[in-house]
Amino acid sequence: MTKWINTNWLGLILLMSVFAIAMARLSIRKVEVADPNLEIIRFAHYQLYEGMEDAFESLIEDYEKLHPGVKIIQMRIPRKVAPMWVNTQLIGGTAPDLIELPHISQGLTYEQLMRYFLPLSGWVDSANPYNRATDLENIPWRETFIDNLENRPAFYSRLMDYYGIPLVMSIERVFYNKRLLETITGRVDLPLDFREFMEVCDLVRDYASENEKAIFPLASSKESARTFLLSLFSSQTQKLTFEVYDFGILKASSHSFMLANLRGEWNAHQPAVASGLKLMREAAFRMQPGFSQFSDDDALFLFAQKRALMFRAKSENYLGIKSQIAFPLGIARMPYPSPDDPEFGPFVVGQPSEAHLIRTDIAIGVTRFSLHPQRAVDFLQFLTSKTVHSKFSQLSKRLPVIRNTPFDKELEPFYPVTEGYLFGASFVADAETRAFLEENLYLLGNRKVPPDTFQKVMAKEYSTRARKNLEKFNLNRFNSIIQTDLTIGARLVLDHAADSRHKDTSFELNRSVEIQNEMERQAYFLQSELDRLEKADNS
Amino acid sequence: MSLRIVGVIILTIWLMPSPVRVSANNDSLDFHDEWAKMEGYFFSEASDGFNKANDCATDCVRERDLGRALSLLYRQPTTRKNIDEARVLLEEIILEKEEDFWGQISQYYLARLYQIHTFEVDRDKAGLLFLGLFEKFPESIVAQRGMAKYANILLFENITPEERLERLRRLVDILADLTDPVAKKDVSLALANACQLYRISNEKALQHYLTALDIGILASPFRANTLVRAAEIAYAEKQFEIAVKLYQEFLSEFERDNRVNVIKERLVESLRLLNAE
Numbered sequence: 128m129t130k131w132i133n134t135n136w137l138g139l140i141l142l143m144s145v146f147a148i149a150m151a152r153l154s155i156r157k158v159e160v161a162d163p164n165l166e167i168i169r170f171a172h173y174q175l176y177e178g179m180e181d182a183f184e185s186l187i188e189d190y191e192k193l194h195p196g197v198k199i200i201q202m203r204i205p206r207k208v209a210p211m212w213v214n215t216q217l218i219g220g221t222a223p224d225l226i227e228l229p230h231i232s233q234g235l236t237y238e239q240l241m242r243y244f245l246p247l248s249g250w251v252d253s254a255n256p257y258n259r260a261t262d263l264e265n266i267p268w269r270e271t272f273i274d275n276l277e278n279r280p281a282f283y284s285r286l287m288d289y290y291g292i293p294l295v296m297s298i299e300r301v302f303y304n305k306r307l308l309e310t311i312t313g314r315v316d317l318p319l320d321f322r323e324f325m326e327v328c329d330l331v332r333d334y335a336s337e338n339e340k341a342i343f344p345l346a347s348s349k350e351s352a353r354t355f356l357l358s359l360f361s362s363q364t365q366k367l368t369f370e371v372y373d374f375g376i377l378k379a380s381s382h383s384f385m386l387a388n389l390r391g392e393w394n395a396h397q398p399a400v401a402s403g404l405k406l407m408r409e410a411a412f413r414m415q416p417g418f419s420q421f422s423d424d425d426a427l428f429l430f431a432q433k434r435a436l437m438f439r440a441k442s443e444n445y446l447g448i449k450s451q452i453a454f455p456l457g458i459a460r461m462p463y464p465s466p467d468d469p470e471f472g473p474f475v476v477g478q479p480s481e482a483h484l485i486r487t488d489i490a491i492g493v494t495r496f497s498l499h500p501q502r503a504v505d506f507l508q509f510l511t512s513k514t515v516h517s518k519f520s521q522l523s524k525r526l527p528v529i530r531n532t533p534f535d536k537e538l539e540p541f542y543p544v545t546e547g548y549l550f551g552a553s554f555v556a557d558a559e560t561r562a563f564l565e566e567n568l569y570l571l572g573n574r575k576v577p578p579d580t581f582q583k584v585m586a587k588e589y590s591t592r593a594r595k596n597l598e599k600f601n602l603n604r605f606n607s608i609i610q611t612d613l614t615i616g617a618r619l620v621l622d623h624a625a626d627s628r629h630k631d632t633s634f635e636l637n638r639s640v641e642i643q644n645e646m647e648r649q650a651y652f653l654q655s656e657l658d659r660l661e662k663a664d665n666s
Numbered sequence: 667m668s669l670r671i672v673g674v675i676i677l678t679i680w681l682m683p684s685p686v687r688v689s690a691n692n693d694s695l696d697f698h699d700e701w702a703k704m705e706g707y708f709f710s711e712a713s714d715g716f717n718k719a720n721d722c723a724t725d726c727v728r729e730r731d732l733g734r735a736l737s738l739l740y741r742q743p744t745t746r747k748n749i750d751e752a753r754v755l756l757e758e759i760i761l762e763k764e765e766d767f768w769g770q771i772s773q774y775y776l777a778r779l780y781q782i783h784t785f786e787v788d789r790d791k792a793g794l795l796f797l798g799l800f801e802k803f804p805e806s807i808v809a810q811r812g813m814a815k816y817a818n819i820l821l822f823e824n825i826t827p828e829e830r831l832e833r834l835r836r837l838v839d840i841l842a843d844l845t846d847p848v849a850k851k852d853v854s855l856a857l858a859n860a861c862q863l864y865r866i867s868n869e870k871a872l873q874h875y876l877t878a879l880d881i882g883i884l885a886s887p888f889r890a891n892t893l894v895r896a897a898e899i900a901y902a903e904k905q906f907e908i909a910v911k912l913y914q915e916f917l918s919e920f921e922r923d924n925r926v927n928v929i930k931e932r933l934v935e936s937l938r939l940l941n942a943e
Binding site: 188241242267269272275277282287374375376377378447477480483495532545546547548549605608609610612613614616617618619620621623625634637638640641642644645647648651652654655656658659662 | 695698701706708709712729739742767778818819821822826829848852855859862863877886888894895898899914923924
């Protein structure tokens with residue numbers, strides 16, 4: 128039988144048509160010629176969400192009005208392709224002036240940061256000029272941020288420098304079903320007291336059991352359970368952190384806490400640690416069974432289906448959660464045991480400050496390809512100045528990252544309470560100890576296993592994992608030291624030459640030498656302690 | 667005839683040697699752009715610049731070879747061959763003239779090569795090289811900065827407490843000879859850290875922290891931590907006047923630090939104890 132159409136010809140015709148269309152499009156394509164008098168700043172980000180693009184557009188308009196010779200071009204990059212896109216642009220040397228930094232976990236490397244992005248320490252230590260006539264005037268730009276820019280994605284401790292300017296703040300909150308809460312407990316709002324909070328959870332459990340309904344107090348994913356349970360644990364180590372060796376800086380460091388474990392200064396049976404583990408277990412019982420296998424979306428689904436009273440999620444998920452539920456939504460801070468709590472109080476200094484829980488996000492880096500780095504930084508200063516940032520927050524419905532910035536009333540429940548005391552140290556820091564927790568997380572939420580099972584596993588295995596964690600951490604630190612060595616060498620040469628063509632290198636040289644020496648001391652100290660402990664173990 | 671002249675001119679130009687980089691004096695650089703690239707983490711580009719420069723005047727050769735040696739230390743993947751080549755280049759620079767800047771900085775980086783860059787790190791050898799450099803050129807900034815590295819090598823090793831005390835004494839002597847404030851500050855910090863972290867002497871740790879703070883710590887987070895460390899030691903040693911001063915300094919400089927509440931409490935307590943004395 129003869130075919131009524133020849134498919135080879137059809138393919139060829141299709142190919143020719145596509146080629147012709149492509150040629151036509153290419154020939155009519157207009158190349159925008161840049162005005163040589165304009166300073167053009169290209170700004171790439173992945174915030175293709177409701178409110179964000181409009182917020183950027185509006186502020187760009189304001190900035191261009193203020194600086195008529197400047198044009199800011201917004202480049203919207205789909206999130207899924209972002210890391211690959213950034214990589215290509217950086218390697219190809221075609222990166223825009225400003226790029227939203229992908230997270231280290233998304234493939235951005237320290238080497239890329241050093242090589243392709245400008246360190247911002249020179250700018251962040253000076254005041255933001257756009258804060259004139261506000262209460263943030265004359266305050267170093269760094270200190271106008273809610274976290275003093277102390278964390279990633281702004282500050283990279285391995286590189287000891289600032290590479291990103293964040294635009295939003297993120298914090299976890301307990302979202303709850305107000306109607307369900309009232310039905311079960313008669314309460315309108317979730318209590319702020321830890322004991323009362325646990326009682327509410329128990330009421331939910333009783334209600335579910337009496338009515339034979341599968342309703343859980345708290346819907347949780349593996350990720351949110353980990354951060355939540357660890358914050359509870361850290362509420363119990365507030366005192367212990369300062370009792371064990373903490374390098375005398377009054378700041379909880381998981382690494383020094385791990386070293387203290389190896390030195391025998393605490394173990395799983397230490398009362399504060401045992402109390403922390405018990406608290407974690409108590410909280411894990413209030414989550415749905417198998418929570419360690421749940422993704423964020425799975426947990427949200429449970430909450431949206433009214434099968435959980437509460438759901439713990441990040442503030443940036445607020446609009447998404449709101450759009451998926453059909454009941455009045457309550458938002459509350461997670462309560463922690465107070466010093467007068469009869470069971471968990473003895474290990475607590477005071478209500479922990481949420482400063483420790485704040486995460487900053489949407490950090491913008493200035494690439495080394497920028498022809499106008501000063502202008503690019505100026506635009507970032509504009510975006511993060513108090514007045515402008517307030518407008519950004521209102522338009523984008525995101526929490527402001529700048530202190531004392533007025534924001535939308537709707538966001539009020541998300542604003543972190545930074546008064547209070549630091550959380551204690553956690554026993555989890557990097558991949559190795561995180562894996563230890565994740566491998567054993569199921570033991571905490573399982574009523575069938577004896578209550579001290581996690582504790583026993585910790586007593587048996589934790590020190591080995593902590594040692595591995597510290598060894599890897601120190602190896603990375605030595606690699607960073609090696610990387611900074613050449614830069615310091617170049618600075619020594621440039622500084623010696625006192626070349627007028629080059630900017631004053633003395634400050635940067637002295638600062639980088641100071642930081643490198645400090646990193647080296649810490650690395651050598653840790654190494655000497657690990658060696659000593661290993662020798663002691665072997666003998 | 668005219669064609670012949672043109673031909674001769676072209677031939678002359680063709681045969682002319684390429685411009686030679688000549689070092690004008692000690693304070694100018696022949697490879698400024700390459701150093702600037704290296705400072706900006708553009709190591710490969712800097713390396714290309716150093717490697718392409720084959721014709722150099724005498725001074726220029728040593729600057730170029732230092733650049734080549736440093737580039738080799740970074741070249742990925744790190745290989746024994748690259749490290750050995752870097753070592754040979756540094757040794758040649760030193761052999762030619764050890765007393766000028768290029769000679770001294772090469773000795774510094776030869777010590778660094780043994781300290782952190784080689785596969786088989788040799789801290790003892792690195793320490794001897796740093797010390798040798800300082801003994802030969804005690805006034806040199808590079809040699810003095812090497813003393814901070816020497817202090818780190820010497821103090822933070824798994825050694826007996828007696829040995830550490832002996833090393834501390836040696837470094838205190840060296841500290842007295844340092845004139846470069848940056849080197850003095852970094853050696854003081856090494857001494858302070860060792861005294862504190864190995865629980866040798868709080869009093870000595872405090873003294874060295876105070877020296878470092880007086881000279882000035884440039885990186886803000888690090889200055890904040892050092893103020894707290896020193897204040898906490900002063901508080902523990904019942905030196906409340908010093909503790910009060912340091913806590914107050916911390917609060918005025920880092921009013922938004924997360925430790926403010928604890929520090930405020932410590933300050934109130936220190937003032938109370940100071941007044942009770």
